[in-house]
Amino acid sequence: MSGFVVKGWCPDAWRPMMAGDGLLVRVRPPLGRLTAAQAEGLCEAANVHGNGQIDLTARANLQLRGVTEAGWPALLEELQALGLVDPDPVREGRGAILVDPMWREGDDTHGITTELRARLVELPALPGKVGFVVDAGARPMLSDAPGDFRIERAATGGLLLRADGRATGVAISREDAVDALIRLAHWFVASGGQAAGRMARHGAALPEWTSGAVSPAPAGESLRPGAHPMGAVYGLPFGRIDAAELAAFVRAHRVALRLTPWRMLLAEGVVPAPAAAMVLEDAPILHVDACVGAPACPQASVATRDLAARLAPLVTGRLHISGCAKGCARARAADWVLTGREGAFDLARNARAGAAPLHTGLTPERAVALLGAC
Ligand code: SF4
Incomplete structure (x- = not known):
């Protein structure tokens, strides 16, 4: 395929x-x-x-x-x-909320997300892939994570509401954050966002009340x-x-x-100790993204994870192995990407799955030989 x-x-x-x-x-x-x-x-x-x-x-x-x-x-x-x-399938369908995992009880991320979850019925029907991000800790942690409607820590130290695809947003208070997010979601639908499918692809000019010039704070340190x-x-x-x-x-x-x-x-609250099947150090295998591939995914024409495990210790930088051009395991570019196509792999550099390849028709052995020599 x-x-x-x-x-x-x-x-x-x-x-x-x-x-x-x-x-x-x-x-x-x-x-x-x-x-x-x-x-x-x-x-x-x-x-x-x-x-x-x-x-x-x-x-x-x-x-x-x-x-x-x-x-x-x-x-x-x-x-x-x-x-x-959720017992209500509509609320469950609207609850795609990605939160800063390091929230604490009562902080802005916890409070805003709890309120948003309680008010999901106020949202309009949105395209199936639309999601929310609440990233209101001391430093943003989710800047690279996809999410159409974003409440983030601002460079000013306050909070901002930002439409995905726009570099800046508008200052909001903790109290009006969810009101503003719901209002933006309604504007998205009313302005034709259903056809675009995602906020980042929606070309309509933002209304004045949400097109501010407030930048997110610098990103926090990555989790390890x-x-x-x-x-x-x-x-x-x-x-x-x-x-x-x-x-x-x-x-x-x-x-x-x-x-x-x-x-x-x-x-x-756990004191770090080895655990079966989980990795407690920055190992090469954690630098590889690989979707489930064939045979579990009907869109894949290649197996992915055995090859990923073989290549992990050989590759410097981020490696993405994708069963097809959809690239489910990684939306962003990787240093190296192998994309399955018609039973073989295409190899691209600094790219997303399905990008124009440097090499085509690679067997797993040829991929190992090529990447092992880089
Ligand atoms: S990237 Fe393609 S092969 Fe991999 S899980 Fe997604 S659809 Fe399936």
């Missing part, structure tokens, strides 16, 4: 997507946090109803794969009982595996973890988990 299908919507628990390995069910834990009980319950559900693997996505969501159509209703009930899925003031940060190779291994970790520590969009988990 040389092309890929743009579906224009994202799956959630109420609307799972059929993949090559069964239904894909996406879970968006409130505020990107799982209590120990929720984490254990989710792991059990992944084992009973899915293929026993859990994926952490680039929007800090969790995905269960390999779910059968017959098993999905029971899974949905269990996820609701755990408080991980290892010790952290809030606990321990663990990297997940390719964002995937075995549900049984995660359950064992949670049972051993009885702690909550914070989800990040960087394929890392933050275990609250």
